[in-house]
Structures are given as structure tokens and as C-alpha cells.
Amino acid sequence: MPETAWQAPQLATNPHECSDKAARVKAMFAAIAKSYDLNNRVHSFGLDQRWRRATVRIAKVMATDDVVDVACGTGDLAEAFLCAGVRSVRGVDFTPEMLEVAREKSERTRPNATLRVEYKEGDATALDLPDACADIVSIAFGIRNVGNTPQALREFFRILRPNGRLVILEFAQPSNPIIRAANRFYTHRIMPSTATWLSRDKSGAYRYLPRSVETYLDRDALAQEVRGAGFVDVTQKTLTFGTCAVTRAIKR
Known part of the structure; x- marks a missing residue:
């Protein structure tokens, strides 16, 4: 994989159709890992942590819940679940x-915690976890990056226990045309340059980001894919003027 994971030819079309998308995504996150949290805070104006806390609330956690956070990245959502008082949290990501x-x-x-998130390397499309091992499966800003969305959703269904909950936090396209235009200007014209400068990134990560959002499944299509994997009671809640959304579903 070249130093630049995402170049103009891939981003000129649909990056989700690249046959080596997973390898490119892995190389991209390896390149930006050290500056990932800083860029998240700066370019979401601190809202990214609020979105994660909202996701935890929407999951309706209980003290007996075992949580698997897939594509956990630097652990922000996994740690938010742990702070909510669940029984256990495992964070899985394919980027060491x-x-x-x-x-x-x-x-x-x-430093003095008696209960910690168990972090392990793994792929969302082939989780090295037993059937029915989790009460909650979560994924934040990651479903768009997996190599095969339907396969990942089937894996989430497999590892959930009956009545388990799936929660997906992902960027979305605002329905209000004025907000959508403003959001597009920010994510396409401002954020890629400032985030690339801040991280000294050469992977193309912050030019891939807006392109991957606009070419990914919209909210209705994602909900349909979730149902297709076997989930029921699919609901969606938009956050911050519709710039992102939480999809929640149940395994019966």
C-alpha cells in the first residue's frame, strides 16, 4: 500500500467500490492514529463525545450488559460504555x-480502574468471537469503512444474544437544504485542509472522509440493510441538525 492510501482516482468515483478498500482504510487509520482524537475534537467542535454519549443512552444500557464495540478506534465509545456501568466491554479494531x-x-x-475495556485486534466482517456473547454491539463512524457492510451486520447479529441491541453512530446528510449546503462546504472545503495540516497526514484520510460519507448508504438504505441482516424494531435518531444519526435495532 502506498503512503497515500486515497488518491484522486479513487475519490473521483465511489471509494466504497474499491476492491482493496479494507487495506486502504487500514493504512489510512494507521497513518492518523496519533492525531485522530485531536482532529475529532477540533473539527467536530467537541460534539463527537456528545454524540457518543447519546449513542450510549440510546442503547439503554443495563448493569448486566456485555458490550462489544466494533471498529473501536482509539476507544472513545468503548470507554463511554464502561463509564455507563455495564458489566464488560470489548473493543475490536483491525488497526493495531x-x-x-x-x-x-x-x-x-x-490508572486505578479495576474494570477496563478489553481491546483486541479483529475485523468487523469476521469477528473472532463466539455466537451470542454480547448484549450490545456498537460501532461509531465505522460501518461506512468496513469492506462489506452486509457481512459485518450479519456478524453483529451472530454475536448478539436474543433481545440484544445494535447501535450504529454514523455521519448523515442533513435533510434541510441550507444546513446540508453549509455542512458540505465545511466538510469538503475547510475540514480536509485544516485536518490534513493538523495531523501532517499524507494518507488522504481527510479527503476520503467527506467523499465516503456522500457515497455511502443514506439513512433509509442503512436501515434496510440492518433489517436484511435479521434485525427488527429499527429506529433512527438524528443529532446536531441531521449531520449524524444513531440507528438502533434489536435481535429477537
Whole structure:
């Protein structure tokens, strides 16, 4: 994989149709792991953590819940679930560099914790976990990046227990045309340049980001894919003027 994971030819079309999308995504996250949290806070104006806390609330956690956070990255959502008082949390990601940041951050921010997130390397489309091992499966800003969305959703269904909950936090296209235009200007014209500068990134990550959002499934199509994997009671809640949304579903 070249140093630049995403170049103009891939982004001129649909990056989700690249046959080596998974390898490109992995290389991209390896390149930006160290600056990932900083860019998230700066370019979401601090809202990204609020979105994650909203996702935890929407999951309706209980003290007996075992959580698997897929595409956990640097661990922000996994740690939010842990702070909510669940029984256990496992964070799974296929980029070792992101997991390294997650583990370091956990040890630094919770040095005396008796319960920690268990971080492990793994692929969303082929989880090395037993059937029916989780009460909640979560994924934040990751479903768009997996190599095969239907296969990942089937894996989520497989590892959930009956009555388990799936929660997906992902960027969305605002329905209000004025907000949509403003959001597009920011994500296409401003954020790619400032985020690339801040991270000194050469992978193309922050030019891939807006392109991957606009070419991915819209909310209705994602809900349909979730139902197609066997889930029921699919609901969606938009956040911050529709710039992102949480999809929640149940395994019966």
C-alpha cells in the first residue's frame, strides 16, 4: 500500500467500490492514529463525545450488559460504555496503531480502574468471537469503512444474544437544504485542509472522509440493510441538525 492510501482516482468515483478498500482504510487509520482524537475534537467542535454519549443512552444500557464495540478506534465509545456501568466491554479494531492509542489512553485516564475495556485486534466482517456473547454491539463512524457492510451486520447479529441491541453512530446528510449546503462546504472545503495540516497526514484520510460519507448508504438504505441482516424494531435518531444519526435495532 502506498503512503497515500486515497488518491484522486479513487475519490473521483465511489471509494466504497474499491476492491482493496479494507487495506486502504487500514493504512489510512494507521497513518492518523496519533492525531485522530485531536482532529475529532477540533473539527467536530467537541460534539463527537456528545454524540457518543447519546449513542450510549440510546442503547439503554443495563448493569448486566456485555458490550462489544466494533471498529473501536482509539476507544472513545468503548470507554463511554464502561463509564455507563455495564458489566464488560470489548473493543475490536483491525488497526493495531489505533488500539495502541486506546490502551495507552485507558491506562493514562483510568490508572486505578479495576474494570477496563478489553481491546483486541479483529475485523468487523469476521469477528473472532463466539455466537451470542454480547448484549450490545456498537460501532461509531465505522460501518461506512468496513469492506462489506452486509457481512459485518450479519456478524453483529451472530454475536448478539436474543433481545440484544445494535447501535450504529454514523455521519448523515442533513435533510434541510441550507444546513446540508453549509455542512458540505465545511466538510469538503475547510475540514480536509485544516485536518490534513493538523495531523501532517499524507494518507488522504481527510479527503476520503467527506467523499465516503456522500457515497455511502443514506439513512433509509442503512436501515434496510440492518433489517436484511435479521434485525427488527429499527429506529433512527438524528443529532446536531441531521449531520449524524444513531440507528438502533434489536435481535429477537
